[in-house]
Amino acid sequence: MITPSFQHVSYPPTYLFLGVQMKVLLSSAQTGGQFTLIEGIMPPGGDGGLHVHANDDESMHMLEGELDVTIGENSFVLKPGETYLAPRGVPHRLRNLGSVPARSLLITTPGGFDEMISQAGFALDEGAVPGPAVPPTPEQIGHLLEVAARFGISVLAPPEPLP
Structure with missing residues (x-):
């Protein structure tokens, strides 16, 4: 493990991953x-x-916004100001059943999830705004499964279109 040093990030890289805009504020390398x-x-x-x-x-x-969250046998609605922990080895799922975008801060420990996002997602230009959620194509799911497996992530049920 490398000892972290001072970081000041002005223009973090942003990716579109499963329809979610993911802005890497601090990477594993940083x-x-x-x-x-x-x-x-x-x-x-x-x-x-x-x-x-x-x-x-x-x-x-x-x-x-709000997210419908399932972690193991627990399901709840995550609202502004609330936080969860999904420990490694416990299946979980996030869905936005609402009518507005859900904005959150995600922390993974140890680092490395950013590397998976950069390989499985698509880089977005600064200021780009993604459109509405669209289910991934079979090709995108295949690519996701391949990349996720390299990072120790198993997809148990792929994303589904919501009613």
């Missing part, structure tokens, strides 16, 4: 592998699919 900090914006109808991380814990703090 934190010496200790964690990754990402701002995520999930549009209405967005679904992260049911998945499980083998190598990292996931924490989220909701800033705006």
Whole structure:
């Protein structure tokens, strides 16, 4: 593990991943592998699919909007000001059943999730605004499964179109 040094990030890289805008505020490389900090914006109808991380814990703090969250046997609505922890090895799923985008801060420990996002997602230009949630194509799901497996993430149920 590399010892982290002072960081000041002005223009973080941003990706579109499963329809979610993911802005990497602090990468694994910048934190010496200790964690990754990402701002995520999930549009209405967005679904992260049911998945499980083998190598990292996931924490989220909701800033705006709401998400329907399932972690193991627990389901709840995550509202602004609320936070969750999904420990490694526990399946979880995030869906935006609302009518407004859900904006949150995502922290994964240790770091490395940013590298998966950069390989499985699509780079967005600064200031680009993604459109409404669209279910991934079979080709995109195939690519996601391949990349996710390299990072110890198993997709148990891919994203689905929401009613």
